[in-house]
Structures are given as structure tokens and as C-alpha cells.
Amino acid sequence: MSRAFPLAGLLRVRGLERDSAAAALARAQNEAREADQRARAAREALYEHEMPATSDAQTWQAQVASRAALLALLDQSRDIAARRQAETEERRHAWNEARGRVRVVERLHDRHREAQTADELRAEQNVLDEIAGRTAPGPSQRETP
Numbered sequence: 782m783s784r785a786f787p788l789a790g791l792l793r794v795r796g797l798e799r800d801s802a803a804a805a806l807a808r809a810q811n812e813a814r815e816a817d818q819r820a821r822a823a824r825e826a827l828y829e830h831e832m833p834a835t836s837d838a839q840t841w842q843a844q845v846a847s848r849a850a851l852l853a854l855l856d857q858s859r860d861i862a863a864r865r866q867a868e869t870e871e872r873r874h875a876w877n878e879a880r881g882r883v884r885v886v887e888r889l890h891d892r893h894r895e896a897q898t899a900d901e902l903r904a905e906q907n908v909l910d911e912i913a914g915r916t917a918p919g920p921s922q923r924e925t926p
Contacts, residue, residue: 783901786893788886795883802876809872813865820858827851 786792830851832844 783897784888784893788889789792792886793810793885794888795879799876803881805870806869809865809869813862813869816858816862816865817825820855820862823851823855823858827855830856873925 827848830844830848832841836844881921
């Protein structure tokens, strides 16, 4: 009769932790990708911004203020992208740790299954040996030619 794996509950919990860490990593990667896209868009907007060749003082001041705002937006977007990338690395590290914890219990589970299989095969072999021992003719039961 097969024995249940005594750490089955722990294996399920560790699997849930791994799945949760994987989901958190996916969210972090998505957020990092979006932050990179926003930083790229801000950089392109800044590069495409042109100062007017001739204009009055108010228009020129507005253009300078607009350029300064775009530069601030670019800096802010880069900072956010860097934070999101660092968060992604933290999530990746947490996911790797969770995978490692699951793998330890999975190895124990594999050993448990192997031990069970060996026990079952040993028991089956004992039964076969016993049957063979009962039905095999002994030296006195053999016919002589």
C-alpha cells in the first residue's frame, strides 16, 4: 500500500509561493517595460522640441519653460524606470529563491516515490519468490530419465 508523501502540504504551499513570486515578477517586468517606454517617449519629445528661430520674449520664455518641463519629465521618467528595473531584479531574486525552496521539497518527493516503488517491487519479488519456492519441484520430486 502506498504511503502518502508526508510533506505534500508543504509542497503545495511552496508551489503557491513560487507561483505568487512568478506573478509578482511578471507584474514588475510589465511596469518596468512601461516605465522604459514613458522615458523613451519623454526623451523623444525633448529631442523633437525646437526653439523658435525668431519670436518675441514671451514666446521664447514659454519655449524655455516648456523645454525645462520636458527635461524634468525625462529625469523623472528615468528615475522611475531605474526604480522599476531594481524592483524587477528584486522580484526575480524572490522568484529564484521560491523556485529553489520548491525544488528541495520536490527532490524529497521524488526520493519518497522512488523508495515507495522500491518497496513495492521488493514486496512483489518476495511474493514471486515465495510462489516459486512452493511450486518448484524439489530434488526428490524430479523425474529421473
